[in-house]
Amino acid sequence: MSDAAPQLVDDPSTPGRSVPKKKANAPFLAHRNSQAARGAAEAAQQQAGAPQRSLAARILKWSVVALLLAIAGGQFVAGDPIWGYRGKYVKKHYWFPPPQRQFTPAELALYDGTDKTRPIYLSIMGQVYDVTKGRRIYGPGGPYDFFAGRDASRAYVTGCFSKKSGHLTHDVRGLKGEELRALLDWRTFFDIHDDYFQIGKLSLPKVDTSKPPPPPCASPVGAVPA
Numbered sequence: 001m002s003d004a005a006p007q008l009v010d011d012p013s014t015p016g017r018s019v020p021k022k023k024a025n026a027p028f029l030a031h032r033n034s035q036a037a038r039g040a041a042e043a044a045q046q047q048a049g050a051p052q053r054s055l056a057a058r059i060l061k062w063s064v065v066a067l068l069l070a071i072a073g074g075q076f077v078a079g080d081p082i083w084g085y086r087g088k089y090v091k092k093h094y095w096f097p098p099p100q101r102q103f104t105p106a107e108l109a110l111y112d113g114t115d116k117t118r119p120i121y122l123s124i125m126g127q128v129y130d131v132t133k134g135r136r137i138y139g140p141g142g143p144y145d146f147f148a149g150r151d152a153s154r155a156y157v158t159g160c161f162s163k164k165s166g167h168l169t170h171d172v173r174g175l176k177g178e179e180l181r182a183l184l185d186w187r188t189f190f191d192i193h194d195d196y197f198q199i200g201k202l203s204l205p206k207v208d209t210s211k212p213p214p215p216p217c218a219s220p221v222g223a224v225p226a
């Protein structure tokens with residue numbers, strides 16, 4: 001029997017603690033060693049990933065702060081969180097477009113509002129819009145019912161609204177640059193209108209170029225887009 005004190009070794013997982021180095025402790029020390037090694041590896045891994053993650057988190061955080069400030073500023077300054085922006089990007093239908101279909105003139109004519117069970121569609125420059133929410137305006141007897149169920153692009157800028165004027169047509173021959181720009185403005189009007197949305201396109205019949213474009217009418221309403 002020996003009086004010699006058992007040799008002590010550091011407990012790898014508890015700084016400052018020592019344990020006797022004897023055979024019986026070997027499994028315990030091996031287990032502690034592997035735990036400590038795993039802990040060190042994880043710490044090293046975390047340290048390597050930390051700067052990248054914290055930069056991304058900071059960018060995200062400041063983006064959210066900037067967005068909230070812009071919204072609050074808009075509400076405070078302009079009384080509108082999106083600063084009065086009313087373009088296509090804030091339209092529900094821009095993000096969730098309804099299924100688009102191709103119309104013939106005869107098909108489009110079915111949507112002129114006379115059949116109350118159907119929606120009301122109109123076309124401008126070959127683009128068909130659902131204007132059902134404007135039934136009061138485009139439905140039968142409404143002030144602009146002649147625009148429904150057809151493409152009357154020419155009339156939007158000439159102000160010739162009677163059927164016999166021949167201006168309720170997509171034939172825009174002879175219109176000046178300024179008038180064509182006004183026509184584009186009307187199309188934008190339907191594009192960004194809160195209640196209207198594009199539903200498809202119209203297969204426009206070929207314009208008969210053997211005939212002259214409709215002559216100016218005697219009493220055009222004459223105005224530019226609202």
Ligand code: HEM
Pocket residue numbers: 134137143144155156157158159160221222223224
């Ligand atoms: C080229 C000439 C014109 C064209 C193409 C035109 C076209 C239109 C269209 C498409 C609408 C319906 C807008 C909507 O869906 O909300 C509208 C509304 C209106 N327009 Fe015109 N317009 C013209 C001239 C005029 C003129 C000269 C006046 C005034 C004398 C006028 C007065 C109105 C009014 C009051 C409304 C609102 C109708 C309502 O909400 O009941 N328009 N216009």
